[in-house]
Amino acid sequence: MSAKPSLTATRVLVYTVLAVAALFFLLPLYAMLVTSFKTAEEIRAGHLLSLPAGLNWDSWSTAWSSACTGVDCNGLRPFFWNSVSMAVPAVLISTLWGSLNGYVLSLWKFRGSDTLFGLLLFGVFMPFQVVLLPMSQVLGWLGISSSIGGLVLVHCLAGLAGTTLFFRNYYSAIPGELVNAARIDGAGFWQIFWRIVLPLSTPIVMVTLIWQFTNIWNDFLFGVIFSGTDSKPITVGLNNLANTSSSVKAYNVDMAAAVIAGLPTMAIYVLAGKFFVRGLTAGAVKG
Amino acid sequence: MASSLQIAGINKRYGKADKSVEVLKRIDIHVEPGEFLILVGPSGCGKSTLLNIIAGLDEPTEGEIRIGGRNVVGMPPRDRDIAMVFQSYALYPTLSVADNIGFALEMRKMPKAERQARIAEVAAMLQIEHLLDRRPSQLSGGQRQRVAMGRALARQPQLFLFDEPLSNLDAKLRVEMRAEIKRLHQSSGITSVYVTHDQVEAMTLGSRIAVMKGGVVQQLGSPDEIYNRPANTYVATFIGSPTMNLVRGRQTGQQFEMLGLSVPLAGPASPQDVLLGVRPEHLRFDDASPWRGEVSVVEPTGPDTYVVVDTPAGTLTLRTGAQTRVQPGDRVGITVDAVHAHWFDAASEARLS
Numbered sequence: 001m002s003a004k005p006s007l008t009a010t011r012v013l014v015y016t017v018l019a020v021a022a023l024f025f026l027l028p029l030y031a032m033l034v035t036s037f038k039t040a041e042e043i044r045a046g047h048l049l050s051l052p053a054g055l056n057w058d059s060w061s062t063a064w065s066s067a068c069t070g071v072d073c074n075g076l077r078p079f080f081w082n083s084v085s086m087a088v089p090a091v092l093i094s095t096l097w098g099s100l101n102g103y104v105l106s107l108w109k110f111r112g113s114d115t116l117f118g119l120l121l122f123g124v125f126m127p128f129q130v131v132l133l134p135m136s137q138v139l140g141w142l143g144i145s146s147s148i149g150g151l152v153l154v155h156c157l158a159g160l161a162g163t164t165l166f167f168r169n170y171y172s173a174i175p176g177e178l179v180n181a182a183r184i185d186g187a188g189f190w191q192i193f194w195r196i197v198l199p200l201s202t203p204i205v206m207v208t209l210i211w212q213f214t215n216i217w218n219d220f221l222f223g224v225i226f227s228g229t230d231s232k233p234i235t236v237g238l239n240n241l242a243n244t245s246s247s248v249k250a251y252n253v254d255m256a257a258a259v260i261a262g263l264p265t266m267a268i269y270v271l272a273g274k275f276f277v278r279g280l281t282a283g284a285v286k287g
Numbered sequence: 288m289a290s291s292l293q294i295a296g297i298n299k300r301y302g303k304a305d306k307s308v309e310v311l312k313r314i315d316i317h318v319e320p321g322e323f324l325i326l327v328g329p330s331g332c333g334k335s336t337l338l339n340i341i342a343g344l345d346e347p348t349e350g351e352i353r354i355g356g357r358n359v360v361g362m363p364p365r366d367r368d369i370a371m372v373f374q375s376y377a378l379y380p381t382l383s384v385a386d387n388i389g390f391a392l393e394m395r396k397m398p399k400a401e402r403q404a405r406i407a408e409v410a411a412m413l414q415i416e417h418l419l420d421r422r423p424s425q426l427s428g429g430q431r432q433r434v435a436m437g438r439a440l441a442r443q444p445q446l447f448l449f450d451e452p453l454s455n456l457d458a459k460l461r462v463e464m465r466a467e468i469k470r471l472h473q474s475s476g477i478t479s480v481y482v483t484h485d486q487v488e489a490m491t492l493g494s495r496i497a498v499m500k501g502g503v504v505q506q507l508g509s510p511d512e513i514y515n516r517p518a519n520t521y522v523a524t525f526i527g528s529p530t531m532n533l534v535r536g537r538q539t540g541q542q543f544e545m546l547g548l549s550v551p552l553a554g555p556a557s558p559q560d561v562l563l564g565v566r567p568e569h570l571r572f573d574d575a576s577p578w579r580g581e582v583s584v585v586e587p588t589g590p591d592t593y594v595v596v597d598t599p600a601g602t603l604t605l606r607t608g609a610q611t612r613v614q615p616g617d618r619v620g621i622t623v624d625a626v627h628a629h630w631f632d633a634a635s636e637a638r639l640s
Contacts, residue, residue: 186365
């Protein structure tokens with residue numbers, strides 16, 4: 001559009017504000033990282049923000065495999081894998097389910113489908129605390145309380161309103177003529193979904209995957225309430241690890257554990273982040 | 288291969304019984320095998336609804352649609368053996384041109400080799416062989432239009448449906464594609480129904496035209512009948528450009544009495560007011576005529592020149608040769624031959640005689 005922007009006073013101000021904001025958000029991460037590489041001696045002696053003497057990985061391996069969380073001393077590893085086996089199916093199922101819902105609600109409208117969508121929107125704004133008791137009752141009836149399967153179900157249901165909203169709005173931009181053309185060409189409900197609609201959905205699928213993964217991986221409420229001894233997710237593990245009292249507080253282990261717990265979501269953002277913005281702003285389907 | 292299409296007593300109402308909106312009222316059209324039927328009318332006249340009912344994308348409230356003698360009402364579109372070309376082309380954005388053309392064949396489980404042969408055949412027919420590997424987004428408007436035609440042609444259906452397929456093209460391409468559609472229809476011989484609001488498309492493509500307004504077929508006939516014997520003033524003014532001149536007056540049998548003047552012109556005598564309809568090309572300058580007026584606008588179009596004349600009975604448009612020498616402000620006399628006069632009842636607007 002215009003030539004290279006000159007370095008005016010406004011611009012300097014803007015960059016300064018942005019830099020301060022970035023620093024503000026990066027500082028905790030920095031403090032966590034440097035602390036995790038320090039020995040207990042260094043933490044006592046030095047400042048919170050001072051650099052460690054060297055890259056000391058001991059607290060990382062302790063946090064991963066031998067730190068005590070209550071009576072067990074197996075580190076975060078079992079919790080990490082619990083979270084993986086909970087989050088992966090829950091993210092995939094809730095995304096696919098939401099995309100099917102959105103497909104029906106925008107391209108196969110039926111009498112009352114808009115009302116149904118309106119009701120579904122309540123789910124987006126509903127505080128999850130109100131469903132805790134009925135949900136635990138339902139999980140009991142289904143015989144999957146205190147299991148990974150139960151957590152997967154809870155997360156699918158909790159995320160469904162949001163994923164449906166994402167896909168419904170994205171698919172509203174798909175012209176109805178496209179579906180009509182496919183119907184005349186002989187494609188059915190599922191063929192149109194798999195062959196025509198889903199291939200158009202890459203940006204919104206990425207958005208939903210990131211959104212759902214972040215929500216489910218970071219969830220503590222459902223994790224602490226609906227999990228059993230062998231199915232606690234990493235957020236609960238981290239909480240237990242940090243709260244397990246011993247004579248000396250091992251800040252370096254706590255920090256390493258916290259970074260481990262946050263790594264997967266950070267990795268997802270780095271890998272798929274560009275799709276996130278693109279998907280949120282994607283509108284009309286050109287063709 | 289060509290099949291007949293019968294539209295029998297089709298009614299379409301939307302909404303609840305007490306405050307329903309009637310979109311189509313008792314539509315009866317019989318289309319012979321191989322015919323090219325045009326549904327033409329202004330937007331909101333029900334032509335697209337009727338096409339969707341034929342396609343099975345919408346269901347009628349009452350009536351039957353018979354394709355090749357078999358009633359298809361209630362049948363899903365896929366079982367009706369039809370192909371449709373949409374206004375927006377509706378090409379599948381993520382599929383290549385070849386896959387777009389072959390999609391219907393694939394859905395009907397045609398073996399791959401046979402399918403590819405058919406795609407190649409259609410691509411050659413439409414001269415789009417060099418585009419087969421591209422995506423729709425990489426094509427120009429005219430190319431997309433060709434691919435959309437190819438997708439319809441690939442299946443060799445019993446019936447072709449066109450929903451304003453040329454209205455997104457620029458003027459030059461539209462004329463080209465119009466000729467192309469006509470050529471393809473002549474070579475395939477497949478019965479076609481074509482919806483448009485463009486009267487030129489209607490006249491050039493149709494073997495028969497149904498002029499619609501307000502959910503009612505105003506007239507159904509050949510382009511010649513529609514143009515030369517319009518059933519009412521609506522059809523008379525909708526078809527033809529510039530539009531037909533209408534002048535109100537009294538017809539005694541040999542004399543037409545207009546506001547402020549009277550001319551000798553034979554026609555059906557009527558006690559009520561009538562409307563005289565004359566197409567611009569049938570009005571002539573005649574210095575001896577008592578019907579006089581002043582030239583207000585001269586519009587040369589190249590082959591013809593349109594001359595607008597203000598007369599006491601109303602403003603008239605004449606189509607004259609390019610070499611006409613009249614100027615704005617000239618006083619001229621105008622006349623029409625009785626054979627070219629159309630007479631309509633002024634109250635009902637229906638054709639007289």
